[in-house]
Amino acid sequence: MSVLLPDSTRAALDMLAETRGAAVPLAGGTDLLVHWPVRLDDHERTYLDLSGARELRAYQWTDEELVLGGLTTYWDVLTDTRVWTHFPLLTHAARQVGAIQIQTRGTWAGNIVNASPAADGVPVLMAYDAIVVLASVAGQEEVSLADFYTGYKEMRRRPDQLIVAIRVPRRAHAVQIFEKVGQRRAQAIAKVGLAVTRSDAGWRVVAASMAPTVRRCPAVERLLEEQAPVHGPEDFLAAIERDVTPIDDIRSTARYRARVMANLLYHDLRGVCNFIQ
């Protein structure tokens, strides 16, 4: 195994370009190193240790947005009370990632590029319309997180690009919900994840562990926008079926996932929306 040690973002981008994107960026390491002893092929690869790229730690509030850096951890967010005020779902999600050890090392950008369909951080960012800022030696580009994934573990990031920031627009939200249903109450991988927001921009409904990627659910969003009367959880099922493709796997069943998503939508929104009875 070889490790590249850039001392700045610029150097990191140069190294990525030089290796033609073959180097694997390493931030918290909480995904890359989990199965290290048995992932023998990973031992042969080149890693780009980002810990020296201090600019990536930058984390700032402006009047319009919260900007997470490429190395911002869950813990950075958990310990900022302004996040709890303006983006409570980020705090909720960060609390449910692994345990404290993981929360202090794991990064939001890492959560995005790891591209797990069961990610905890991605659904809440997506529900807040987050924008991914990608950089390479060729320049910067911005992609809406909702459009970032193109398939299972496939995304609009070229191997020579790094996520240098995540921009989260500040808006007034009338509804903010995050639900993670796991096999247990901590140290769990989501069987069903759900993030819902409502702002002037409209409804955002994001599902995790329900499709090959974390994704928005346009049919459910439309149903909510239209305010058609909903009489029970079943009334969400048809829209859920259009939006996502849950599967039977080692952690749960397709049937359970769809039912639970419908139940959560119904019960969580019942007190909030008068068209849900």
Next chain:
Amino acid sequence: MYRIEGLAKLAGRERYVDDLPLQDFLWGMTVRSPVPRGRIRAIRFAKDVDWREFVVVDHHDIPGPNEVLLIERDQPVLAAQYVRHMHEPVLLVAHPSRDAVRRAVRAIEVVVDPEEPVLDYRKPPRPDQVQYGSDNVFKRITIAKGDVERAFAGAAVVVGGVYETGAQEHVYLETQGMIARLEGDTVVVVGSMQCPYYVLTALMHALKRDEHRVRVVQAPTGGGFGGKEEYPSHVALHASLLALKARRTVKIVYDRGEDLAATTKRHPACIRHRTGLAQDGRLLAQDIEIVLDGGAYVTLSPVVLSRAAIHGAGPYRCDHVRIQGRVMLTNAVPYGAFRGFGAPQVQFAVERHMDVIARRLNMDPVEVRRINLLRDGDTTATGQVIRDGVDRIRLMERAVELCGYHAKRLDHARHNASDATTRRGMGIATSYHGSGFTGAGEVRLKSRVHVAGLAGGRVEVRTASVEMGQGTLTVFTRLAADRLGLAREDVLIAEPDTGRVPDSGPTVASRTVMVVGKLVERACDDLRRQLELGRETRGDTLRDAIRAWHREHRGAELIGEAVYKKPPGIEWDDTNYRGDAYAAFGWGAHAAEVEVDLRTGNMKVLDFVAVLDVGTVLAETLARGQVQGGVVQGIGWALMEECKFLGGAMANNQLTNYAIPTSADVPPIRVVFVETPFEHGPQGAKGLGELPVNGTAPAVLNAIAAATGTSPGNIPLTPEVMLDLLERGAGTAVVG
């Protein structure tokens, strides 16, 4: 009293097998079967590996019989022509680099012509699936008391039920691990284990060596729960075979994935009850069928079945009982010892069934139990007269009072009528567990303990009973110190090393305190006898006498010895399964409060109370910890721990996907000990280790049944199953 080795563990100084300093050694690994059943056609070594760098062992390298000696000799050390389960050991490989050996294992292909495996123990085998006897039955046991059919004829109500329990993984924190080295012509094995003499016996047999050329030493062991009862013999054999061939030290430590996939688990069970009752709720007849999944080899399954059968009827009085048990061969990884050893499975069934009965009779579950619990003078299913002075009804009432059963039930009724998304309920279960080996087992073991007087005046307790987190060191220290009037610092506990300690039997079956602890006391008495001192000689006088003895007998050993003696009046008939199955039983009552989330099917245990009578409690903090740990293990077994098998292999062999409870998943667990001394136990103590598991799962499931009006009969009861039960609506009944 503080835990003797507690500070070392807390500070990270304790050295487990993988922490032991070791120089110039090879890492060993196991090449395993890729299919559940079939004939080995070829073994292919990849061409791009320089195999001269590796030590490779197969069945030809075994000096003695290719058998892992246990109850039977059907299990090979390394498969020769035939494999009977997924991940069965076929070859061993060793190399100085751990990465290299990991790669090498992947570069060896075991080519097998597959045959039709048996993967469901509940179905009778087809002729081409028969691999043991004429019907794949490893063992049958029948217990008969009274005349069951006549009693059914006179019963006002007959209630049936079928209950199933799944496999469970031990999840000891420390995985299996063993070091084998050669000292001259002696094979020395150091490792994580519960039973040094089981390992010794297995090594002597397959390595064809007498006890002078094999030594087994237990290293500090990070949890066992039965998973290190029989399995370490395999790891020890593998490490020894590699060490003998390489003429170098070999270390094998399983990673978690291999440990979960390849080692033993709790026996899955299917239990059928048919119960005849009087209108007032009295048990008139119990007809019980127990079927266990044994896996691919006999291993300990007949003994697990024995304990299951003996505990099958629950701690209840009933004059007419028939219990028929059998354990089946399947092509699964052999199931093995696990805390409770068959008793948790059958007590889950009988305790759930008592609640099913209560619902049918429209009675309170507490009342049904109150009517039927054993009183002193009553007999168990095997005809054992229970007369130990324990008030089992009072024990249950304590649990009922402590959990606020009656007030909570009213609260819950109000809550359940008004809350949109949750349902709450209370559940009760009683439990019992026989301490020590079943029947005449303790007599056959002939356990032996030494207490040596050392030249400086201190004493050393020498037993083969290991510390694996449960408190052996602490309790033995207390027993010897109290018996001899010594300070605890004056009592040493010998490292379990078969070269130094006598065979005091395996560290299993809730026997360490009651059986071996009693021998420690008697060996202390014998030490005094050696010194020609009376019982009143204690403390400094005794230390002086030990020192004086050594001045007179320089270089000699002063040893007090005790050998197991059956307590008077215990008689067991192993052929007919009649008589005194155990010298003593521990008794328990358990209460759970749960909340079920109707949206997700998630079940949360809100409160748990365990009231136990295990005789005198010798180390209260440790005992409380044992009970709490047992309850957590029971909650995991009941609600989340599911081994997902795919074609005979555990598919979720990672701790991310085989979920055990975290601290966030368990409630406050309140533990109360009622201490009725047992006259033949040390200071009045009985066995404790396994009992807490027995009543937990049924108490939790009974609470869920009460909360939701459903009648779940199978565990693990996952949220997926719960949501289905809820959708099918209240009153879902198990089929009788």
